[in-house]
Amino acid sequence: MAGSKKSDRRGTHRRDLLRTGGVAALAGAAITTTPAAAAPASPDVYLRLGVRPFINTTATLTINGGSRTLPEVVAAIEQASQFHVNLDELMEKASARVAELLGVEWALVTSGAAAALSHATAACIAGADPEKMQQLPNLRGLKNQVIMPRESRDVYDHATRGLGVEIIEVNSAAELESAIGPHTAMIQILGVHFGSARFGLREVAPIAKKAGVPILVDAAADYLIVPNPYIALGADLVAYSGGKILRGPQTAGLLVGRKDLVRAAWANSAPHHAFGRPMKVSKEEIVGMVVAVETWVQKRDIKAEYREWESWYAHISEAITKVPGVKAEVRGPQRGGPFPTLLVSWDQSLVGLTAGDVGRQLLEGEPRIMSHASGEGNSFLIRPAALRPDDYKAVATRLADVFRRAPKGLKKHSPAAPSADIAGRWDVTVQYESGSAAHQLFIMTKGNSVQGTHLGWALQGDLTGSVDADKVSLLSVLPFGPQRLSYSFTGKVAGDTMSGEVRMGEYGRASWTAKRHVTG
Numbered sequence: 001m002a003g004s005k006k007s008d009r010r011g012t013h014r015r016d017l018l019r020t021g022g023v024a025a026l027a028g029a030a031i032t033t034t035p036a037a038a039a040p041a042s043p044d045v046y047l048r049l050g051v052r053p054f055i056n057t058t059a060t061l062t063i064n065g066g067s068r069t070l071p072e073v074v075a076a077i078e079q080a081s082q083f084h085v086n087l088d089e090l091m092e093k094a095s096a097r098v099a100e101l102l103g104v105e106w107a108l109v110t111s112g113a114a115a116a117l118s119h120a121t122a123a124c125i126a127g128a129d130p131e132k133m134q135q136l137p138n139l140r141g142l143k144n145q146v147i148m149p150r151e152s153r154d155v156y157d158h159a160t161r162g163l164g165v166e167i168i169e170v171n172s173a174a175e176l177e178s179a180i181g182p183h184t185a186m187i188q189i190l191g192v193h194f195g196s197a198r199f200g201l202r203e204v205a206p207i208a209k210k211a212g213v214p215i216l217v218d219a220a221a222d223y224l225i226v227p228n229p230y231i232a233l234g235a236d237l238v239a240y241s242g243g244k245i246l247r248g249p250q251t252a253g254l255l256v257g258r259k260d261l262v263r264a265a266w267a268n269s270a271p272h273h274a275f276g277r278p279m280k281v282s283k284e285e286i287v288g289m290v291v292a293v294e295t296w297v298q299k300r301d302i303k304a305e306y307r308e309w310e311s312w313y314a315h316i317s318e319a320i321t322k323v324p325g326v327k328a329e330v331r332g333p334q335r336g337g338p339f340p341t342l343l344v345s346w347d348q349s350l351v352g353l354t355a356g357d358v359g360r361q362l363l364e365g366e367p368r369i370m371s372h373a374s375g376e377g378n379s380f381l382i383r384p385a386a387l388r389p390d391d392y393k394a395v396a397t398r399l400a401d402v403f404r405r406a407p408k409g410l411k412k413h414s415p416a417a418p419s420a421d422i423a424g425r426w427d428v429t430v431q432y433e434s435g436s437a438a439h440q441l442f443i444m445t446k447g448n449s450v451q452g453t454h455l456g457w458a459l460q461g462d463l464t465g466s467v468d469a470d471k472v473s474l475l476s477v478l479p480f481g482p483q484r485l486s487y488s489f490t491g492k493v494a495g496d497t498m499s500g501e502v503r504m505g506e507y508g509r510a511s512w513t514a515k516r517h518v519t520g
Helices: 071-080 087-102 113-126 130-135 155-161 173-179 201-211 259-267 283-298 302-320 355-364 391-404
Strands: 106-110 145-149 166-170 184-190 215-218 237-241 253-257 326-331 341-346 379-382 424-431 436-446 449-455 460-468 471-480 483-494 497-503 509-516
Touching (some): 087 283, 106 259, 155 166, 173 201, 201 215, 302 326, 302 341, 302 391, 355 379, 355 391, 436 460, 449 471, 460 483
Parallel strands (some): 145 184, 184 215
Antiparallel strands (some): 106 253, 424 436, 424 509, 460 471, 471 483
């Protein structure tokens, strides 16, 4: 049994949730499904679109497809798709079943963990009051602040900020006590069951409880534990991803905790006409999540999965460490990744590759492998949760081959003298796929090196880079709360003009043109 050792909570009778002609709407009745006979795996659905699938060593990252959906979940989704039910009725029974399995007051299936954060925020602001719900995200007359410990902030804050709330950062008990007031809707904290926090739930909960302010924990990457450790410490609501370690529907999530707030979150979400209407969760996803939770609690053994993954690591380690200079080290679960990982590293004087070189070769070869290998360093992590049972063998073979064929030592490039001095102020136009923006670069040079400041449309950050003859390479990071917007400018300089391409990470690419600023 995953997460904890406890008695079977299935009850006396097991019944199919879905039957021909209707729904066996019994809270506490397990959904029984029989996975279809396994057909030979075929990537044709992707290949006919011109997309090459890959072996995924990055675990459950959404950009790389998340985890592998359990066969029991796939069968339940297919079965659910054949019938029609009322979503309020279905969610009522599904919520009761999941709550029973997890030992919590109530539960809600959502369209991912981010949606769970949004619905929870709406619930803490508007409750289940239809007038207040219709007013969102206009917060006039409503509570409009969410408090977060500074170390809990991350890029997923957008799911909370979308309601229009102001985020108040705190870093101590005194700051939290001072920040709580009549405008406080809730306190949001990042789950740290597999890590640590200097100022986390243990410190926050007594203060929040005294003030009557609900606490939401973002535990998207965690696995489910019974009894829930966050609720035990004083959290009111906890959000989980369904498409990560749980291996439920990739686009589903869970919100669990205080019954009144979880039910209010459902009222604020689709199919009801409120702020959460765009975040639709389907009947198939609801049923799929119930089956994923049942399978997790009743069948899966996470410690046994750890042992299996570590046996894969042993095979990979044995293969790659035969190459002189290559090392491999198993590391334990940590915050954001509740599973063991394998750190692969190498001596670049013996293996003349950067991590970026390794990543490109793995992705361009056959079989194609997606990895965390990137940048100029000499190490990367392998994460196991999305690997199919025999994928580790191909990873070991490909990686050993990449290292074995590597040149001895990195070739150092000696840049040519700059063809022009680019020091000074430059007025930049960034042309996006849709729209454009005026930026400014303030550049100082020393030989081939560049330092300075990048002023974006609204943000400002440090700039570094280099000039090699007429080739310019500039990198900046513009901070926005916990988010760091990366701009990588490459191009050429010609007199008082520079132009080229800018890469913006997950936000794609754009073109840029810069002209030297003329005073007066």
